[in-house]
Amino acid sequence: MINKSLKQLGAMLQAKEISSVELTQEYLNRIDRLNPEINAFITLDKDKTLAQAKNADAMLAAGKASAMTGLPIAQKDIFVAKGWRTTCGSKMLETFIGPYDADIIERFDSVGAVNLGKTNMDEFAMGSSNETSYFGKVQNPWDRSRVPGGSSGGSAAAVAARLCAAATGTDTGGSIRQPASLCGLSGLKPTYGLASRFGMIAFASSLDQSGPMAKSCEDMALMMNVITGFDKRDSTSLNREKEDYTRDLNKPLAGLKVGLPKEYFAEGLGADVATVVQEAIAEYKKLGAEIVDISLPNTMLSIPVYYVLAPAEASSNLSRFDGVRYGHRAKEYGDLMDMYCKSRAEGFGAEVKRRILIGTYVLSAGYYDAYYLKAQQIRRLIAQDFENAFKKCDIIMGPTAPSTAFKAGEKADDPVSMYLQDIYTIAVNLAGLPGMSIPAGFAQSADGKKLPVGLQIIGNYFDEARMLNAGHAYQQVTDWHIQMPEGIE
Amino acid sequence: MEWEVVIGLETHTQLQTKTKIFSGASTEFGSEPNTQACVVSLALPGVLPVLNREAVKCAIKFGLAVNAEIAARSVFARKNYFYPDLPKGYQISQYELPVVGKGSMKIQVGTGDKAYEKVINITRAHLEEDAGKSVHGAQEGMSGIDLNRAGTPLLEIVTEPDMRSAAEAVAYAKKLHDLVQWIGICDGNMQEGSFRCDVNVSVRPKGSDKLGTRREIKNLNSFKFMQQAIEYETQWQIETLEDGGTIQQATVLFNPDSGETRAMRSKEEANDYRYFPDPDLLPLAISENDINTVKTEMPELPEAMKARFEAQYGLAHYDANALTSSRATADYFVATVDTDCDAKLAANWVMGSVSAKLNADDKEISESPISPSALASLIKRIQDGTISNNAAKQVFEAMWAGEGDADSIIESKGLKQVSDTGAIEAIVDEVLAANAAMVEEFKAGKEKAFNALVGQAMKASKGKANPAQVNEILKKKLGA
Numbered sequence: 001m002i003n004k005s006l007k008q009l010g011a012m013l014q015a016k017e018i019s020s021v022e023l024t025q026e027y028l029n030r031i032d033r034l035n036p037e038i039n040a041f042i043t044l045d046k047d048k049t050l051a052q053a054k055n056a057d058a059m060l061a062a063g064k065a066s067a068m069t070g071l072p073i074a075q076k077d078i079f080v081a082k083g084w085r086t087t088c089g090s091k092m093l094e095t096f097i098g099p100y101d102a103d104i105i106e107r108f109d110s111v112g113a114v115n116l117g118k119t120n121m122d123e124f125a126m127g128s129s130n131e132t133s134y135f136g137k138v139q140n141p142w143d144r145s146r147v148p149g150g151s152s153g154g155s156a157a158a159v160a161a162r163l164c165a166a167a168t169g170t171d172t173g174g175s176i177r178q179p180a181s182l183c184g185l186s187g188l189k190p191t192y193g194l195a196s197r198f199g200m201i202a203f204a205s206s207l208d209q210s211g212p213m214a215k216s217c218e219d220m221a222l223m224m225n226v227i228t229g230f231d232k233r234d235s236t237s238l239n240r241e242k243e244d245y246t247r248d249l250n251k252p253l254a255g256l257k258v259g260l261p262k263e264y265f266a267e268g269l270g271a272d273v274a275t276v277v278q279e280a281i282a283e284y285k286k287l288g289a290e291i292v293d294i295s296l297p298n299t300m301l302s303i304p305v306y307y308v309l310a311p312a313e314a315s316s317n318l319s320r321f322d323g324v325r326y327g328h329r330a331k332e333y334g335d336l337m338d339m340y341c342k343s344r345a346e347g348f349g350a351e352v353k354r355r356i357l358i359g360t361y362v363l364s365a366g367y368y369d370a371y372y373l374k375a376q377q378i379r380r381l382i383a384q385d386f387e388n389a390f391k392k393c394d395i396i397m398g399p400t401a402p403s404t405a406f407k408a409g410e411k412a413d414d415p416v417s418m419y420l421q422d423i424y425t426i427a428v429n430l431a432g433l434p435g436m437s438i439p440a441g442f443a444q445s446a447d448g449k450k451l452p453v454g455l456q457i458i459g460n461y462f463d464e465a466r467m468l469n470a471g472h473a474y475q476q477v478t479d480w481h482i483q484m485p486e487g488i489e
Numbered sequence: 490m491e492w493e494v495v496i497g498l499e500t501h502t503q504l505q506t507k508t509k510i511f512s513g514a515s516t517e518f519g520s521e522p523n524t525q526a527c528v529v530s531l532a533l534p535g536v537l538p539v540l541n542r543e544a545v546k547c548a549i550k551f552g553l554a555v556n557a558e559i560a561a562r563s564v565f566a567r568k569n570y571f572y573p574d575l576p577k578g579y580q581i582s583q584y585e586l587p588v589v590g591k592g593s594m595k596i597q598v599g600t601g602d603k604a605y606e607k608v609i610n611i612t613r614a615h616l617e618e619d620a621g622k623s624v625h626g627a628q629e630g631m632s633g634i635d636l637n638r639a640g641t642p643l644l645e646i647v648t649e650p651d652m653r654s655a656a657e658a659v660a661y662a663k664k665l666h667d668l669v670q671w672i673g674i675c676d677g678n679m680q681e682g683s684f685r686c687d688v689n690v691s692v693r694p695k696g697s698d699k700l701g702t703r704r705e706i707k708n709l710n711s712f713k714f715m716q717q718a719i720e721y722e723t724q725w726q727i728e729t730l731e732d733g734g735t736i737q738q739a740t741v742l743f744n745p746d747s748g749e750t751r752a753m754r755s756k757e758e759a760n761d762y763r764y765f766p767d768p769d770l771l772p773l774a775i776s777e778n779d780i781n782t783v784k785t786e787m788p789e790l791p792e793a794m795k796a797r798f799e800a801q802y803g804l805a806h807y808d809a810n811a812l813t814s815s816r817a818t819a820d821y822f823v824a825t826v827d828t829d830c831d832a833k834l835a836a837n838w839v840m841g842s843v844s845a846k847l848n849a850d851d852k853e854i855s856e857s858p859i860s861p862s863a864l865a866s867l868i869k870r871i872q873d874g875t876i877s878n879n880a881a882k883q884v885f886e887a888m889w890a891g892e893g894d895a896d897s898i899i900e901s902k903g904l905k906q907v908s909d910t911g912a913i914e915a916i917v918d919e920v921l922a923a924n925a926a927m928v929e930e931f932k933a934g935k936e937k938a939f940n941a942l943v944g945q946a947m948k949a950s951k952g953k954a955n956p957a958q959v960n961e962i963l964k965k966k967l968g969a
Contacts, residue, residue, distance in 0.1 A: 080535040093534065100528055102535055199535040206768035234537050235770050313768055316567050319578020320532040324634065340571055363569070363763035372765060 002030065002162040003484055006071055006219040009165055013060055013070040020060065020070030024053040024114050027072050031117070031163050034488060037144065040158035042077050042135045043085045043118040056112040067222055069112030074158045074167035077118035078125055079210070080199040081105045084115070088201045089123040089133040089151075092321045092328045092347035102199020103231045104168060104210055111226055116164050120154025123349045124318065125175055125203040127151050128421040131412050132351040139408075140183060141485040143449040146405040149179030149421075155213045156183040161488045166214035166223060170200060172207045173306050174401075174425025177437035180213055181400035181454025184439045186471065186481060187213040188220050191461050192432035193238035196231030202317040204310035205236075207429040216481050217438065217471035221245040224464060240462075248469040254288030256470065259393030263299040264424050264456075270403045272443035276453040277399045280440035280474070284397070287473055292393045296385040301378050302427040303419055308362050308375035309430075314352075315359025321347060354415065383431040390460045395470055399424055400437040400454035404445070424456055434459045438471045439480035452480070490731070491695040494723045495703075496652035496688060500665060501643045502675040503619065503683040504547040510618050510642035511538030511581060518681050522624065522635035530621075530639045532576035537769050540565075544642035545773065547674035548588045548616055549783040551644055554672050554790055555611050557592025559780055565616075565770045569763040573634050574621035582645075584764040587615035588773060589644075594668070595792065597810060598660045609661050610649040616773075617643050644674070650689065650700065655719035659712050662686055666712075671791060671816040679710045686710075690719055691736070692726045701726070702736040706743055706750055718743035722750045794819055802832035811840050817854045824861035830868040838864060842885050859888050867895040874955060880904040908955045910962070913946075916954060917962050920945045931967060939963065 004012075012018045028046055035041050049072070056070035080086045080098040082105075087093045101109065108115065122132040130138040130153025138153045140146040141161040148157040152169030156179035159167050169176040171189035180187030188211045195210045202208060212223035224245040231237040260281065265274060285291060323329035323343030330342035348356070362371035389396060401421055411418045428435035440455035455474075459467040475481050509516055512529035529536045552559040566584035592611040597604060621639035625632050646665065652658045666684055669675035676683050686709045691701035706722060709715045721743075726736055741750040766772075789797075791813040798809035812822045818839065825835045843864065847854060859867075867884055870876050876884060876899055887898045899905055907913060921928055924945060931938035946959045 080533070086534070088534065096534070099533065197535075198537055201534040202769075204768075233539060235539050236768075312765060316569050316579050316763070316765070319569060319571065320534070320576060322571060322573075322578055324573050325531055325576060326533070336573065360763065363765055365761045365763075368763075368765070 001026070003215075003482060004165070005216050006068075006165050006214060006222055010067050010069075010071060010222075014065065016060070020053040020056040020072075020114060021050060023070065024049060024072045024116065027116055027164055030161075034161055034163060038139045038141060038157050038161050038163070039136050040120055040138055040154040040161065040163055041074070041117045042087055042089070042120050042133075042154065045084060045117070048083065049114055049116055052109075052114040056114055059112045066111050068108070068226055070114065071166070072114040072116040072164055073108055073223075074116045074119045074155055074164040075105065075108075076152055076155050076168050076170055076210075077121055078170050078201050079105055079168065080201065081115065081118070084118060086118065086201070087135065088125070089121040089135060090347065090349070090352070091134040094134065094328065096326055100199065103196035103233065104227055105199065107226050107229070113226070119152070119158055119167055122151035122153065122175075123352050124201065124314070125151040125170060125172055125208075126314070126351050126355055128174070128178055128418050129406070129408070129411065130154065130157075130179070131408065132349055134349060137408055140405045141488055142184060142451055143405060143445060145407055146451070147182070147408050149182035149401070149405065151175040151179075152187075152213060153179050156180055156185060156187070159183070159185050159213055159215065160485060162484065166212060166219055168210060168223075168227070169213045170203075170208055170210045171425075171429065171435075172203050172209075172310060173429050174422040176211050176213060177425050177435055177454065177456060178401045178421055180437040181456075182405040182452065184442075184452030184454075184480065184483065184485075185213060185215055186217055186220055186436070186438045187211065188224065188436040188464065188467070189428065189434060190224065190228060190464055191238075191434045192429075193236050194228045194240075194462075194464075196229070196234040196237045198231055198233040198237075202313075204313040205317060206313060207306075207310060209429070216475050217436075217468045218246070218249060218475075220436075221249060221465075221468045221472075224468070243465060245465050245468055248465045249472045251469045251473075252288065253284070253470060253473045256284075256289045256395065257292050257393040258284055258289045259292045259294035259389055259396045261294050261296040261299065261389065261396060261398055263296050264398030268402050268420065268423065269399055270443075273399050273401070273403060273453050276441040276443060277397075277455055280455045281397060283474060283477065284470075287477065294389045294392055294396065296382075296389060296427065298378065298382045298385050299423070299427055302382055302430055303423060305375045305378045305382065305430060306422070306426045307358065307419060308371045309379065311355040311359030312363050312372050313359070315356045315363065318348075318352070318356060323347070351415070379430045382427050385427070386431050386433060386458075386460075394460075395463070395467060396458040398456050398458075400456040401425070404443050404451035404453060428458055433461060434464050434467060436467050436471060438474065439483075441480055450485075492692050492727045492730075493653060493695040493697075494655075494719070495650045495691050495693060495700060496654075496658045496719065497650035497703075498646075498648045498652070498658060498661060499687040499689070500646045500662065501619075501685045501687075502646060502669050504544050504642040504644055504674055505676055506541055506543040506547065506642055508541055508543075509640035510541050510544045510616065512640055514640065516641050518678075520637055522633065523637060526621075526636035526639065530576065530636050532578075538581060538767070540770060540773065541642065544616055545588065545775065545779075546783055547642070548614065548644055549775065549780055550672045550674050550787060551614055551646070551669065552589040552592065553780070553784060553787055554668055555589075555592035555594050557611060557614070558590035559775055560586060560588055560590060560773075561775055562586065563588040563615075563773045563775075565767045565773065566764045567767045570760045572620070573632065574623050574636070574639065576621065576636060576639055580618060580620065581767055581770070582617035583615035586772075587613040588775070589614035594661070594664060596657070596660045596664045598657050607651075607657060609651045612647045612649050614644050614646040617645060619643050650691075650703075655716045655723070658688060658719055659716050662715060663712060667815050668791070672788060682710060684710070686715060688715060688719060690722045690726065692723060692730065702738050704736065704739045704741050704750075704752070706741050707753065709743060714743055714745050717745070717748055718750055721748055725750065788816070791819070802826065802836070804833065804836055808836050808840065812836060815854070821854050821857070821861050825865045825868070828862055828865035828869075830865040831872050834868045834871060835865070838868060838885075842882070846889055858891060859885070863888060863894060870895055870899060874908055875899065875906060876904050877906050877952065877956060879952060880906065903953075905953065906955050907950055907953045908958060910958065913950070913954050913958050913962055916949050917946055917959065917966060920949055921966060928967065939967070
């Protein structure tokens with residue numbers, strides 16, 4: 001049962017073959033057994049979770065259920081949830097209890113989904129390995145000595161280890177797609193503005209977007225139906241008509257023009273990853289897709305641009321964590337300045353501090369034009385690259401990450417090599433486009449472990465239904481997405 | 490050497506919206522600390538700002554009132570600094586692209602012969618949020634934070650360095666104070682901090698076109714203090730320069746007790762605010778349509794009303810100016826003349842007795858115990874000759890004291906003027922008979938004797954005789 005999709009589990013709930021309480025308990029038991037090692041969850045609250053499950057069973061019994069009712073979903077600990085500890089992976093918020101619900105939490109609540117727990121993540125979503133979390137590293141279920149990716153590493157590991165059927169993530173520069181790739185699951189970052197950011201603790205406001213992490217594209221489509229929609233509490237939320245993301249799942253792919261950016265297959269891409277991705281593209285050809293060569297010439301600039309803009313916004317977004325109203329406050333301090341300095345020095349980890357410093361620097365008088373303003377200009381060029389590309393193709397495909405999961409500690413002291421993990425994903429955030437990663441096969445590690453490889457699918461604005469269609473068609477003819485790591489039974 | 494002072498103002502006006510600029514929390518003044526601090530005011534993790542369009546409307550109103558450019562696209566920016574009463578660690582303001590651009594305002598400086606008009610150029614006006622308040626001393630060894638005010642909408646109005654004296658600066662500030670209340674965007678309450686001025690002061694040798702180094706006097710919340718602060722600061726700068734010193738750019742505070750200004754921080758210690766566009770808010774777009782909608786809601790502006798008073802009612806420039814000094818005064822005057830009473834008489838009463846009484850009682854015109862229509866009915870009794878001007882003053886006093894309306898007071902006090910020619914002739918005859926000596930004096934050419942006889946006749950009538958008629962009849966009888 002643990003390998004069943006949301007869709008299948010939903011059908012079982014509707015048919016009363018299982019209750020939400022039973023299903024939820026099954027996952028809670030698995031979490032009890034496996035989470036002490038994998039460490040995918042930061043906070044569990046079984047009473048709250050089971051109460052929600054009970055409530056869902058009542059909805060099911062009353063015939064008031066919808067597709068998601070009774071399904072346990074793990075929530076990334078970046079979303080504020082009322083009554084739930086919400087840490088954002090930081091000591092700064094170690095004891096912070098959410099006093100209100102994020103939009104995404106409300107949406108899952110309103111359809112009767114069950115909040116299974118809050119998943120581990122890189123501190124304030126800053127990281128690509130989940131190693132910056134104050135609450136400890138997360139193991140990659142495919143090889144416990146390796147990282148799950150990040151920042152949504154807890155959500156990815158939880159789905160991969162079948163500790164939940166699906167989870168939410170957030171993606172500022174690849175934080176859904178890269179861990180999905182490294183853990184062998186499907187993850188989607190929607191078009192900027194489709195999902196409300198209200199209640200999602202901000203990292204870089206102009207890039208942050210929440211999205212689903214699940215086993216299959218079909219499950220992601222169901223979750224997208226919940227997650228997206230206008231929210232007047234977020235000024236960047238787009239006021240568009242609600243879409244049904246399942247509508248095009250079964251469309252034939254014949255004639256679909258798939259663009260392959262030459263920059264995504266150049267130096268820096270691991271040979272093992274390249275092989276798997278090329279095989280996946282061959283599969284798409286068989287499905288009737290037409291392959292087109294394209295170029296995204298400013299790809300290499302996306303990392304420097306991102307590491308100016310994201311820290312700039314973050315340095316300001318994280319100013320509210322000052323120890324005055326909530327969050328960590330140093331025990332002993334002299335004056336006000338001392339309280340600020342000690343509270344923030346103690347409350348933030350090294351990577352967060354590094355980004356606050358970078359961000360503060362690039363916004364400083366005298367540097368603003370050379371860094372922030374220049375980066376904004378290049379950001380527009382990067383968006384133009386995609387605009388030009390989509391004149392030649394319908395969707396873009398390539399690798400999600402340059403490598404498979406790496407060993408814990410391997411890149412922890414080398415921020416630049418860590419930042420390069422997001423070389424293929426960041427441009428999508430800069431352009432505000434939707435991006436997705438789906439399992440495309442496996443590479444072998446030196447010690448013979450199967451390591452998942454993700455195929456990235458980038459769509460034009462609001463083209464999520466088409467991307468899910470492409471992913472679903474592939475998942476009908478492959479089984480990568482339903483393969484399970486060993487040792488999680 | 491002769492010196493010239495150069496002054497520019499930055500004024501924070503609190504906008505009269507029901508809710509805060511980026512959240513739905515109430516803006517009411519004086520509530521228990523932190524009872525108006527919603528999740529956005531508290532800057533909890535994950536919350537986001539949503540612009541209150543009412544605040545934008547206020548900014549458009551101001552832009553229209555000072556003939557300014559209203560930006561089709563303006564941008565909210567974050568001003569980053571740490572302070573306990575600034576919950577997000579940044580203030581949302583506008584920096585490079587403000588909502589209101591260049592405009593101007595005409596001010597009147599001085600009174601009497603020395604009065605003159607001057608145009609003050611407005612550089613810009615931008616929307617921003619207010620901070621909360623630090624409360625010191627309520628708890629031993631600790632400071633409290635009250636975030637009720639955090640997020641209250643402000644319009645910061647910045648002038649060019651166009652003022653050349655404390656009097657001009659105060660005249661501008663007062664005029665602006667009147668204007669923002671006139672157009673209904675600010676309650677003008679200076680004690681509650683609804684209208685606060687920062688004044689930039691520099692001096693230079695007269696005739697020089699180079700600006701001196703300025704010092705900024707922060708947070709002046711009374712016109713009296715503003716006058717004192719500028720005068721002190723000007724003198725201090727001149728003395729410093731004459732003593733061979735130099736002026737350092739600085740922020741200073743005015744101490745009303747000592748009457749002195751003192752530097753708070755120098756420019757070297759100034760914050761680098763690291764402004765950048767707020768990614769949580771879209772650029773603010775204002776369409777022609779938005780502006781036209783606000784136009785239809787704009788009251789007639791003081792300058793237009795002044796011109797109309799002169800043209801329509803034949804009022805003197807000075808009178809028209811005085812009557813449009815505040816919206817409340819103008820409204821009162823308009824309501825009075827709207828009842829068809831004589832406008833010049835109405836103007837005299839409003840600026841004379843009404844204003845004197847209000848001053849004496851320390852009341853606003855909106856609190857006047859005599860309503861415009863009540864005043865108009867009194868004026869009509871003067872116009873139709875029912876009462877004399879002197880009697881009208883008595884009636885006015887009684888009305889002010891709440892003794893009733895004009896007609897009932899005239900009746901009860903027996904102040905009705907005698908206009909019956911026969912009755913007046915009889916009184917005049919009596920007076921002439923009883924004052925033969927005065928009559929002789931008059932005939933001998935002493936003009937003054939005529940006035941004395943009028944006075945006697947008025948006295949004999951107990952003040953009720955129509956003085957014009959008395960005059961006329963006396964003249965006839967004396968063959969004058």
